[in-house]
Amino acid sequence: MKIPGNFFLVGLMGAGKTTVGRALARATGKTFYDSDHEIEARTGVRIPTIFELEGETGFRGREHDVIAELVAMKDIVLATGGGAVLNPENRANLRRGGFVIYLRASVDDLYLRTAHDKNRPLLQTANPKQRLAELFEARDPLYREVADLVVDTSRQTVQHLTHQLLQQLEQKAYAHRQA
Numbered sequence: 001m002k003i004p005g006n007f008f009l010v011g012l013m014g015a016g017k018t019t020v021g022r023a024l025a026r027a028t029g030k031t032f033y034d035s036d037h038e039i040e041a042r043t044g045v046r047i048p049t050i051f052e053l054e055g056e057t058g059f060r061g062r063e064h065d066v067i068a069e070l071v072a073m074k075d076i077v078l079a080t081g082g083g084a085v086l087n088p089e090n091r092a093n094l095r096r097g098g099f100v101i102y103l104r105a106s107v108d109d110l111y112l113r114t115a116h117d118k119n120r121p122l123l124q125t126a127n128p129k130q131r132l133a134e135l136f137e138a139r140d141p142l143y144r145e146v147a148d149l150v151v152d153t154s155r156q157t158v159q160h161l162t163h164q165l166l167q168q169l170e171q172k173a174y175a176h177r178q179a
């Protein structure tokens with residue numbers, strides 16, 4: 001069954017937005033985008049380099065512009081960066097442009113999934129688990145504010161999550177305001 005519209009994934013670092021988003025795009029026949037990958041493709045440098053050269057403010061400006069462009073496209077799956085929801089304009093753009101899925105996970109799981117990775121500048125601190133807990137506290141309400149669907153990803157494989165999402169989206173997407 002072809003499910004109409006765009007799907008946008010939000011959630012913290014390590015929630016699986018990039019991984020599940022890619023699998024969901026493949027399963028639905030939609031085109032996959034990742035706002036971080038798009039920023040890297042356009043600038044020719046990795047995310048940590050943008051943070052070094054332009055600070056978080058510079059990165060957020062680029063993220064805003066990329067998201068504003070991508071939400072206007074048709075039939076895509078977009079994995080956003082974990083901080084995309086901080087900007088009210090991004091939140092409005094995401095809500096306007098498609099069906100928003102919040103991938104949720106425990107701080108323990110988020111930590112295990114991101115601990116090895118040096119490409120997340122916000123977690124290069126003395127206590128990354130504590131940082132994740134603070135970000136969870138600050139952002140969970142914002143993810144909930146934009147979400148049409150909240151999915152708990154803890155102790156679930158990417159394959160199972162994708163299957164579960166497909167089932168729920170087939171049911172819900174038709175009733176969605178955008179359909």
Ligand SMILES: Nc1ncnc2c1ncn2[C@@H]1O[C@H](COP(=O)(O)OP(=O)(O)O)[C@@H](O)[C@H]1O
Pocket residue numbers: 011012013014015016017018019020079113114153156157158161
């Ligand atoms: N449901 C899951 N179970 C186990 N590992 C996962 C799951 N989802 C993602 N991962 C792993 O966690 C890491 C971060 O995933 P990623 O898709 O980059 O998250 P995000 O884009 O939300 O930051 C990757 O190594 C990925 O393979």
Ligand SMILES: O=C(O)C1=C[C@@H](OP(=O)(O)O)[C@@H](O)[C@H](O)C1
Pocket residue numbers: 011012013014017018036047080081082083084119120121122
């Ligand atoms: O949470 C954040 O503020 C960020 C999350 C990252 O994306 P992922 O959520 O895909 O890791 C990336 O956009 C950047 O490092 C900032």
Ligand SMILES: [Mg+2]
Pocket residue numbers: 017018019034036079080081
């Ligand atoms: Mg990602």
